[in-house]
Structure formats: C-alpha cells, structure tokens
Amino acid sequence: MAHPLFSGSIADLQQQLAAQHYVADRGLAVSLFLAIRLRRPLFLEGEAGVGKTALAGATAAALGTDLIRLQCYEGLDISHAVYEWDYARQLLELRILEAAHTLDRSTARRELYSESFLIKRPLLQAIDPSRTRPAVLLIDEIDRADEEFEGYLLELLAEFQITIPELGTVRAAEPPLVILTSNRTREVHDGLKRRCLYQWIEYPAFDKELAIVRARVPHASARLAEQAAAIVGELRSMELYKAPGVSETLDWVAALTALGKDALDAEAFDQTLGVLLKSKEDIESLRGQDVAAVLERAGARTARQD
Template identity: 55%
Template sequence: MNSPAEMAAALDGAGYLPDDGIATAAFLAVRMGRPLLCEGDPGTGKTALARALAAALGVRLIRLQCHEGIDAAQALYDWDFPRQLLHLRTLEAAAGELDVAATESSLYTSRFLLARPLLRALWEAPCVLLVDEIDRADDEFEAFLLEVLSEYTVSIPEFGTVTAPEPPVVLLTSNRTREVHDALKRRCLYHWLEHPDLPREVAILRRRLPDLDERLGEQVATAVRRMRGMELLKPPGVAESLDWAQALLALGSTELDTELAARTLGAVLKYREDAERVRADGDFRGAP
C-alpha cells in the first residue's frame, strides 16, 4: 500500500469503515515498521481495527489478551512437561541407560515448546500481533514487552534465540484504565480513537446489518450517542449499537418508539443503574 487512501480502501474492503486519522495511523505503522498504540473508550473499534488490518494485509492475526497478573511465560512460551516426561520414559524403556547430555538435548526442542502469542508472532511473521488491553497488565510486563518489541528477538535458555524474519505489524490497545509508561509510548506511534460521528456510525450499522432500514439505523445511532453523553457507568460503544439494532431487527421493528426502546435497553446497556437512569430521562430515543 502506497498511501493512507489505499489503506482506507483496504480496511473498507475488510469490513472496517475508517476515518482519515485511523487510515493514516495504520498506514504509517505498516510503512514505518512501528507499533501502533490505540487508546480510546471501550467500544470505539480498537480490536476490530486489528482484525481488519490483518485481513487487509492478507496475514494472520495473533492476539495476546492482557490481564492483571499476566507474566512473560503466559505471553511467550512454556515447555510441555507431560510430553517431555512421556518422551523420557520412552527413551528409558527403549535404551535402558541414557546418555544424559543427549537426552537433555532431545527434551528441549521445538517439538515440546508451547509457543504463546508473542513467540508465535516472531515465528509466524509476517502477521499482525494484537496486544489487547495493555493497560490491564502491570509495570513489569510492560517493561518485558518493550524489550521484545525493541528487537523482535527472544532468547530461550534451553533452546536458543528466536528472531522474527521480518517484524510483525503490532497494534496495542488501551482503554486507559491506567497510563501506559512513556518508554512504551515512545516506541509506538499513537492514535486516540473517538466514537464515530453519526453518519459513520449509521454506515457501520448498515454495513454489518444489511437489512437495517436507514431511518431505524439513524434512530439507533442517535439514541446511543445521546446515552454516551449521560455519564453512565458504561457508555455504549459501537458493539452495543450493533446488538441493539440486531435485537430490533429480530423483533421485526422498523421504528424505535419509546416503549420498544425501554423494553430492549438490555441489548445496549449492561448495568441496572444505567438502564434506570436512561428510563428516568424519558426522552432518550433521539429519533431524527
């Protein structure tokens, strides 16, 4: 791809409707070989961007889901101890007395190596590596990740050094539950994802749900945008807009009226307090 416009077209072809900022950030990440850190509220399409980017580039998507307490072993590799033990017992049964050095060498080969997402990304590049919700990991893991992304090389003491034949395209996402450290940010390009504007959200709904009437799509998107301004515990994202529109289609609806909206809020709001607040507001449909 030779321009952000070509990247935008490729993402669009993969089912993702980018704005100019997203297309430019994705293009630069690929062209410059730099990780792209995408921050934004939940539901703004960060993970979907990684899927679409992999489809647009025609490569595999490898996802590392971060969580509290994740460590290097969970992200990089582990040894298949049960298979190693079975192999050792087989050697003992077949040969009796074993050559210690040869036996140990046979235990630490790729046959018994369980590659986790980071190691798989190095082995299987070219690919897109999605490091999802990096803000949920701790400082130690973030420092480890920075080291891997600096050289795209890892050293496994019993096995040797693994270097990516070419750097994977790396996309990191953060919901900003905590600040990502400056050292990692300096390594990355950065893009903040906003919720889509009304025309783009309607276009996304109709792209994903071809049977959705334009008027109903506008009503759903407008109502969801109004909810996002109500300081809810969990403001709805595009995924919730899609769920709500799909629920309305399943009910055979062509119009979002007050009664129907109140009955189907469970498709778009996932906290009782949020639903009560929206119902108490009364005029929340936002119908054009």
C-alpha cells in the same frame, strides 16, 4: 523498503478495511499506514467498544495475513505470553528413553529441549522465522497486564528477538505489524508509548457510527439505523454510569430489527433498553423517558453535525 504486507496508499488501506466491514476515518487510516510503513507498533487507546480490537482483526484480513492475539490480564507471564516447555511430554519422553536404555546425559538434554517440546505462545509465534508472511500481532488490553510485563514487551518490541536459554535466539525475519490496545484503566509506561505510534480513538460521531451500523447490520432499515446512531450519540452526552459503546449500538439495531421494527417507537425503546445500557441505574433513568423527546434532542444533535 516496501513492506511485504502492503504497498498501497492511505485511501487503498481505508478501502481494504471497508471491504472487511471496518470503518476507519482518515486519522486512524493514516496512523495505521504509518505503522506499516515505518515498521512501528501502533498503540490504540480509547473507551471500551470503540473498535480497537476489531481494527487488528480487520487489518489482518485486509492484508491477507494471520492475526495472532495476546489477551493481557493481571498475572500474565512469560510462560503464557512467550513460550513454555511441555513438561509432561518431556517426562514421558524421558521414560521412553530410559526404557530403551539409550540414555546418556547429553543426548537426553538435546532431545528433551528441542523445538518439538516447546509450546509457542503468541509472542514467539509472531516472530517465528519460518513464517512466510509477517503476522499482525495484537497485544490486547495492555493496561490489564502488570508493569513488569510492559518492561519485557518494551525489549521485545525493540529487537523482535527472544532468547530461549536451551535453544538460542529466535529472531523474526520480518517483524510483525504490532497493534497494542489499552482501555486506559491505568496509564501505560512512557517508554512503551515512546516506541509506538499513538492513536486515540473517540466514540464515533454520528456519520461514522451510522456508517458502522450500515456496514455491520446491513439488513436493518436505514431509518432505524439513523435513529439508533442519533440516540446513542445523545445518550453518550448524558451523565450515565456507563455510556454505550459501538457494540451496544450494533446489538441494539440488530435487536430492534429482530423485533420487526424499521423505526423506533416508545414500546420498542423500553423493551430493548437492556441491550443498550448495562447498568440498573442507567436503565432506570432512561425508562419511561419520552422517546419522542429523546429522539428530538438526538435529531437536533445530528442536524448540528451536518
């Protein structure tokens, strides 16, 4: 059955993402395409800053639907992920009913546990049957949530339904497109992975990173964009405490451009290291290095990849 969000080809999908300034290589586009077609969640793993979160936003925009985001953290529980009764409003309503002397037990129960007192959190919003177009549901950084929560998700992703004891069962008319991400600070449970299609996102190679810079910082000079992409690639091959992600590349190019640079020089390199590297040790090990030499090594790397 055709998917209500997308019926095009893999190349179409890649193009629609590009229109949202997201550069997806063929491998990632195929995985996303299959997740849509097979109605399976897509599980993205990779270092921080390789474009996992951004893919969900770009996909929702490309498919013309809502992005619903659940940011995971330690201690995340059902009341923040699924739903919660609005206790304060229920109490107030109870007072009003009391004052009006209209209180009988079954009416009160019906009134107080109706949908208008329900606070819908992201997972419930995503399977809301009144939704006319399936949403993109981003479950971001699942590795930060507790394992118990993973177990709960596993059930939800199998059925796309949630039972609220006081109200009944809520079931999605059409399941959302689910994108889960992990920065791999711990292993995610096999059962959860098994339910999903899996895609590892690498740091981009030179050409891809250059395309990302051109898409995201279009006003930067072509030469600067190339030099920056090459140097970042070189830095990632060095023994650094924390390798720069794509966000750092983009910030760096934007910073250099803001300083009026259309090519890299030693002074600008030194002044903007803090945009690129976020640890004292890394900055110290780079500071005072010969930019020309780093550029040359970077150039050699790009030449090898051509």
